[in-house]
Amino acid sequence: MQQLSGQDAMFLHAELDGLPQHIGGVSIYDQSTAPGGKVRFKQILDMLQRRAHLSPIFRRKLAFVPYNLGRPYWVEDPDFDMEYHVRHIALPKPGDWRQLCILTARIHSQPLRRDKPLWEIYVIEGLNNIQGYPPGCFALLMKVHHCAMDGATGTQFMNIVHDLTPETRDVGEAPPWIVERISTPRMLGKAYLDAWRKPGQVIDMLKDAGPAFMRLRKGRQEKQFHNLENKPKTRFQGKISRHRVVEARKFDFEEVRAIKNTQPGTTINDVMLTIVAGALRKYLESKGELPEQSLVTGCPIDVRSVEERAAGGNMVGFMNVSLRSDIADPCERLAAVHEEAQSAKAYAEALGPRFAVDLTDVMPGNVLSLAIRTASATGLAEASTVFNTIVTNVPGAPFQLYMCGAELIDSISLGPLMPNVGLFHIVYSSVQDKKGTISLSFTACRDMLPDPAFYAECLQASFEELRDAALTGRKKRKKA
Numbered sequence: 001m002q003q004l005s006g007q008d009a010m011f012l013h014a015e016l017d018g019l020p021q022h023i024g025g026v027s028i029y030d031q032s033t034a035p036g037g038k039v040r041f042k043q044i045l046d047m048l049q050r051r052a053h054l055s056p057i058f059r060r061k062l063a064f065v066p067y068n069l070g071r072p073y074w075v076e077d078p079d080f081d082m083e084y085h086v087r088h089i090a091l092p093k094p095g096d097w098r099q100l101c102i103l104t105a106r107i108h109s110q111p112l113r114r115d116k117p118l119w120e121i122y123v124i125e126g127l128n129n130i131q132g133y134p135p136g137c138f139a140l141l142m143k144v145h146h147c148a149m150d151g152a153t154g155t156q157f158m159n160i161v162h163d164l165t166p167e168t169r170d171v172g173e174a175p176p177w178i179v180e181r182i183s184t185p186r187m188l189g190k191a192y193l194d195a196w197r198k199p200g201q202v203i204d205m206l207k208d209a210g211p212a213f214m215r216l217r218k219g220r221q222e223k224q225f226h227n228l229e230n231k232p233k234t235r236f237q238g239k240i241s242r243h244r245v246v247e248a249r250k251f252d253f254e255e256v257r258a259i260k261n262t263q264p265g266t267t268i269n270d271v272m273l274t275i276v277a278g279a280l281r282k283y284l285e286s287k288g289e290l291p292e293q294s295l296v297t298g299c300p301i302d303v304r305s306v307e308e309r310a311a312g313g314n315m316v317g318f319m320n321v322s323l324r325s326d327i328a329d330p331c332e333r334l335a336a337v338h339e340e341a342q343s344a345k346a347y348a349e350a351l352g353p354r355f356a357v358d359l360t361d362v363m364p365g366n367v368l369s370l371a372i373r374t375a376s377a378t379g380l381a382e383a384s385t386v387f388n389t390i391v392t393n394v395p396g397a398p399f400q401l402y403m404c405g406a407e408l409i410d411s412i413s414l415g416p417l418m419p420n421v422g423l424f425h426i427v428y429s430s431v432q433d434k435k436g437t438i439s440l441s442f443t444a445c446r447d448m449l450p451d452p453a454f455y456a457e458c459l460q461a462s463f464e465e466l467r468d469a470a471l472t473g474r475k476k477r478k479k480a
Contacts (some may be wrong), residue, residue, distance in 0.1 A: 001063070001180060002056075002074045003190070004147060006318065006361035009071040012062075013372050018242040019417060020111035022118070023154065024143040025428075025441075026104050026412040027403075028127070030134050033166050034405030040121055041088045041137065043404045048121070048159070049082050053174040054160045057148050061117045062184045070191030074177040077117055085119060091126035100127065101246050101412075101452065104141060106108040108414050108443065109244040118145035133409070140403070146416060150302070150316055155396060162401040164407065190338040198362065205362055208352065213351035226346040228320050232291035232387040232391040234284060235448050236422040243446035247456040248412045251463055253429065253436030259334075262470040266338045269393050271466070272427045272440060273297065273341065274334040274380035278462030283455050284325075291301055295325045298421070302349065310417045319344040322389055330466040339429055371418075389423040390415070396430025408432055412441045 004012070015021040017125060031039040052058040061077040091099050103124070112118045124139040149157060163169050168342035219225050260266050277295070284290040303317040309375055321344045324336040352358075401408040413426035429438045442452075449455055 001080075001183070001186070002060075004071045006072065007432060008147040012072065013329065014247075014418070015111065016285050017375065018026065018391065018417070019043055019240055019419065020107075020109070021146045021416045022112055022362065023145045023146050023149065023416060024141065024414045025154075026100070026124075026138050026139050026141045026414070027408055028133065028137055028410040029372060029403055029406035029410050031061070031136055031138060031406040032134060032405040033402065035166070037136075039404045039406045044123055044140075045082060045086055047168060047404055048086060049384070051160055051171055052082065054171060055157055056072070057117070057119060057144060057157060059177070062114055063187070065187045065191050066184060070187065071076055073182075074189060075182055076292065085117065086121045086123065088123050089125075091124060091128075093128070093296040094127070095126040095128040097129070097130045099451070100124070100130065100139065104412065104414070105244040105246045105443075105446070107141060109145065109242060110142060110244065112145055117292050118148050119143060137409070138406070143414075150220070150300075155394065158401070159397060162397070162403055164399060164401070166402050166405040166407070168404055211265075212350065212352050217346070219346060219350045224348070225343040228322055230293060231296050231388065232293045233385050234290060234291065234295065234388050235287070236388055237385050237420050238422070238448070240417050240419065240422050240445045241447040244417075245444050245446045245449055245452040246375075246412060246414060247452040247458045248439050248441035249437045249456055249463070250410065250437050251434075254440050255467055256438050257469055261471045262331075262407045263335055263338065266334065267341070268429070268438075269427070270300075270334060270338045270341055272393070273321060273323060273391055273468055274330065274337045275440065275459060275462045276389070276425055277325045277333060277337065278330055278465060279458040280323065280389070281325045281328075282458040282461060286454075286458075290325070292326060293321045294327075295388040296385075297321050297323055298350065298390045299344070300390070300392045321391075323388075331471045334466065334470070358361075385420065387421065389425060389426040390418070390421060391427065393427045397429055398436075400431050400434055411439055413439065414441070415443050417443065417445060 009020045014195040025277075029039070031037065048058075056074065059080045060074040063075045065071045065072065089103075091103060107122060112120065120143045125132060126141060127137045128135070130137070144154070144157070145263055171447070187250045219232060256268060256271055259271050260268055276297070280295055281290060297320070299319050299321050301317045301319060321337070322340040324333050324340060326332040327336055392415065396411075409432055411428060411430070411432065415424035415426050418425055424443045426441050426443075427438060428441070429436070431437070442459075444452065444455075
């Protein structure tokens with residue numbers, strides 16, 4: 001038995017009706033590279049079965065403490081059935097990109113069952129009419145609850161189910177599978193001891209709060225950062241429906257890096273935030289809804305130490321970054337976004353990057369659950385705007401991956417929506433189709449963003465506008 005951390009449990013408590021809190025993605029494979037040029041569903045099923053012992057995510061499920069007196073536990077599922085979790089479906093003809101996105105959104109909108117291990121995989125065939133894909137491709141859609149995995153641990157999980165060559169590697173014989181019996185008295189006893197420790201944990205946190213307050217005050221005085229006040233409300237704020245849309249665009253990594261290199265100190269993440277800002281500006285302007293103030297994005301950050309890299313679950317901090325969507329010129333916007341990102345990093349460092357992790361460890365789960373549900377039921381969750389969207393950066397494998405011999409050639413990342421935030425972006429960098437790529441995908445509430453293809457066009461147009469302006473400007477500077 002392993003108890004969930006406070007932050008892992010938070011993603012369970014945050015799961016409201018119509019707001020499932022799982023993450024995932026769609027990976028596209030070219031099976032012509034596999035032995036015999038064909039990958040069968042049975043091969044994928046067997047491969048996952050042989051590697052189930054390499055990650056605890058596969059076979060463990062939740063065990064809840066009676067009366068919600070403590071955080072839940074992970075326990076081995078004695079009735080684990082791989083064939084329940086891995087499903088085989090196909091797109092209807094003609095099997096185009098739009099149909100794949102619609103099917104993905106429908107599957108992603110459905111919550112995972114809590115009485116089973118919190119993951120599902122769908123093998124999707126029938127991708128016969130998608131431009132740029134070779135014939136015979138198949139997709140693999142994965143859903144994993146956020147309480148079991150974040151972006152960093154998701155990358156580790158992807159490495160488990162993939163190989164570096166078309167030859168499927170032998171992972172050796174699995175050790176004996178031992179299923180530990182759930183002990184209710186043990187869980188209640190642990191909850192009793194945790195309750196006694198809470199006051200000491202709160203005192204320790206308050207001790208850290210004093211120096212953090214002084215760092216924040218000093219940072220404001222020295223203008224190392226500034227507060228983001230008067231955040232505008234957009235169509236992406238409000239009540240989230242049960243329905244989702246997903247879409248994505250893929251960019252060449254070298255082109256993104258070339259844009260980065262046009263301005264000293266700028267990062268890849270600054271470039272991607274600028275692209276999102278430009279797309280939001282174009283989209284909201286087309287609706288006559290562009291606010292005068294800049295939009296603000298929340299950016300999750302991995303706060304694991306070197307020793308914690310192998311740990312599962314979530315260790316995520318947060319920072320708010322102004323997107324400077326009020327600036328029309330893309331190069332000026334990039335420079336401004338870089339300054340805003342530096343300000344946000346300085347603020348996060350002054351506050352303490354692990355503040356969010358420590359806070360959720362201290363708060364009792366039943367209190368947090370009640371607070372989240374009360375805020376949702378009374379409308380308090382929609383009363384104030386913390387940020388307008390979320391943009392998270394997930395580094396993928398820097399080398400070509402294969403599954404059962406099939407080459408990974410494309411991917412869409414999927415994120416959860418939060419109360420009052422109906423648009424979630426994921427930046428995913430990896431090697432696909434033997435070249436470096438950065439995909440920018442989004443998950444959104446269908447009622448708030450009913451035209452995902454148009455917003456995807458806005459992302460593409462924003463990238464091209466920034467690329468052309470930045471690289472043209474660099475050529476002019478060189479000539480001068």
